[in-house]
Amino acid sequence: MPEHDDLIGELRELGRALAVPQPVDQRNAVRARLARPAPHRPRVRLWLAAAVAALTATVTLVAPARAAVVEVVGDLLRVAGIEVRREHPRGSLPANPSPLPSTRTADLAEAERAAGFRVLVPELLGPPEEVLLADPDPGGRPRVVTLVFRGGTVRFDQFAGNLSPLFRKTAPDAQWVELAGVPDGAIWMASPHPLTYADRTGTEYTATARLAGPTLIWDTSELITYRLEGFATLEEAVRVAQSVR
Amino acid sequence: MRGAAIENDEATAVARARAGDLDAYEVLVVRFTAPAHRAATLLGAGADADDVVQEAFVKAYRQLGRYRGESGFRPWLLAIVANETRNLLRSRNRRAGLLMRAAVREDPMPLEPDPAESAEATERRRFLVEQLRALDVRDREVLVCRYLLDLSEAETAMTLGLPKGTVKSRTARALTRLRDRLPVKEVPGA
Incomplete structure (x- = not known):
């Protein structure tokens, strides 16, 4: 736009001459607001209410066979291997995530051989950047297989869920949601929450408690439990979860 | 680096x-x-x-x-x-x-007078602000992003949620409209 060069010059000059007051320091205010759970929009809440109602019916129907797998007991949500307490976390949240015990890297084929179950991959995310095997038994069989995507911002954990809870989570905003192909539904936690890992002896590792981002968890009839972490919205998490093959 | x-x-x-x-x-x-x-x-x-x-x-x-x-x-x-x-x-x-x-409340574009500047230049600048504010909001937004905030075309497109081509054409249109509102500047020696 050469015919406007002088006007453009004047506008740039004007930009420099406009006085903008000092901005307020936003650090504390933003942090305080992020520490509170995100408010749910009414539309979403209605949809969730419908999902919970549908699931309650499902649970009633399948309860005898699946009682050990999915329970809704007061404010305790449970998918095989994961227990979610719907309450506010006590104490402050850990700032720096720490890894699961005895973690080593592997490739997908090796992970599958070692784990003793089929290791699945969310197709939408492409091949994993890293495959991690954690907390092996004396024979070397890992309890948890983790696939890492997008520079570590997305984690996909999978493990045999017919065990006592491995992970304990405290998330006041945990909700049951419907997931196609998963009869018992999934649990969605929209805001970051503390995650505690319990090892083979049942000892809870408060030292390995880490702050998990928004997470979707579900299990299958083969009692393999999946945990997908790192997507800000439920829609996106569900889309990726449905691409798991 | x-x-x-x-x-x-x-x-x-x-x-x-x-x-x-x-x-x-x-x-x-x-x-x-x-x-x-x-x-x-x-x-x-x-x-x-x-x-x-x-x-x-x-x-x-x-x-x-x-x-x-x-x-x-x-x-x-x-x-x-x-x-x-x-x-x-x-x-x-x-x-x-x-x-x-x-x-409406405070001036969204507060102009800080530069004491070294001539009264004429300050006046011209004030007038430019007024004309900018009188523009259609879509025209004003692209000019503010591109020149007052000094964003690139791509950054402006992302900031305003527009395709890059639209930023280009809207910027050209906004400049023409703004120029039409300004008095012709006297060119020294002309």
Whole structure:
């Protein structure tokens, strides 16, 4: 736009001459607001209410066979291997995530051989950047297989869920949601929450408690439990979860 | 090399923030408060710019999962800032009513007189601000982003949620419209 060069010059000059007051320091205010759970929009809440109602019916129907797998007991949500307490976390949240015990890297084929179950991959995310095997038994069989995507911002954990809870989570905003192909539904936690890992002896590792981002968890009839972490919205998490093959 | 290092820092901070690390997010809050505040002010938020900035940081954190990082964190954040500012202006207009619009609160574009400048130049600048404010909001937004905030075409496109081609054509149109409103400048010697 050469015919406007002088006007453009004047506008740039004007930009420099406009006085903008000092901005307020936003650090504390933003942090305080992020520490509170995100408010749910009414539309979403209605949809969730419908999902919970549908699931309650499902649970009633399948309860005898699946009682050990999915329970809704007061404010305790449970998918095989994961227990979610719907309450506010006590104490402050850990700032720096720490890894699961005895973690080593592997490739997908090796992970599958070692784990003793089929290791699945969310197709939408492409091949994993890293495959991690954690907390092996004396024979070397890992309890948890983790696939890492997008520079570590997305984690996909999978493990045999017919065990006592491995992970304990405290998330006041945990909700049951419907997931196609998963009869018992999934649990969605929209805001970051503390995650505690319990090892083979049942000892809870408060030292390995880490702050998990928004997470979707579900299990299958083969009692393999999946945990997908790192997507800000439920829609996106569900889309990726449905691409798991 | 320094630019690359800063970019890398930014990507690391975003990745860690996305995993729920509020300390990492604070790094981004500190770095981008000033540009976000300046953009909010010049796009018309005026004295409410701080509120817009805070709202934008809270929303940005919750939407980090959608961040793709193609053109950096700044234009991505500014898009949220621009959107919040539009919401603010809409509700302010509803509150104030159309008749009051001209007298709305503080001047969103405060002009600081430069003592070294001639009275004539200051007057011209003041007039330029008035004409800029009189433009259609869509024309004003592209000019504010491109020249007053000095954003690139790509950054402007992201900030305003427009295709790049639209930014180009709208900028040309806005410049023509603005020029039509200005008195012809006397060229020395002509």
